[in-house]
Amino acid sequence: MIKLLSSLAALTLALGPQALRAQTQCPAMNATMEGTYVMSGAGTIVGVGAIASVGVVTYDGQGTGLVTSTTVVNGATSRGTASGTFTVNRDCTGSKTFGSGPSATHFDFVITPDGSKITWIVTDPGVIMTGTATRMR
Numbered sequence: 001m002i003k004l005l006s007s008l009a010a011l012t013l014a015l016g017p018q019a020l021r022a023q024t025q026c027p028a029m030n031a032t033m034e035g036t037y038v039m040s041g042a043g044t045i046v047g048v049g050a051i052a053s054v055g056v057v058t059y060d061g062q063g064t065g066l067v068t069s070t071t072v073v074n075g076a077t078s079r080g081t082a083s084g085t086f087t088v089n090r091d092c093t094g095s096k097t098f099g100s101g102p103s104a105t106h107f108d109f110v111i112t113p114d115g116s117k118i119t120w121i122v123t124d125p126g127v128i129m130t131g132t133a134t135r136m137r
Helices: 002-023
Strands: 034-045 049-060 064-073 076-088 093-098 105-111 117-122 127-135
Touching (some): 034 117, 049 127, 064 093
Antiparallel strands (some): 034 127, 064 076, 076 093, 105 117
16 A cells, blocks of 8 residues: 555656646747736835835736836835836746836746736846736636
8 A cells, every 4th residue: 555655656746747837838928918917016125125016907918018006115105107018938937027218127927827817026136026916807
């Protein structure tokens, strides 16, 4: 019995990564990220203080998006809208940029294969911020 369980455990471990890869495919790529999402994130800007943001992001499934958000940095509140671009890879990872020029914010993310949830991290130097976005419709 123990040999059987050990064999099943070994087979499960051996197939696990392949099964995970099969489940985490986004063959539609950019089209996976389409719709309106509720977004929130928090973290720290090194040398400045805490940052938190909430908003609504709309992605077109073609590589562009628009965010309307409220952000608080070290107690100071700002509200705004920014356009952005994104790319979704076949493995459901991707990158996006919102804003332009020196004030642009860059992100890496992972999206669920059905496009319902995005988990993101800011990749700009000096910013430690992560968050999620959940599709509203």
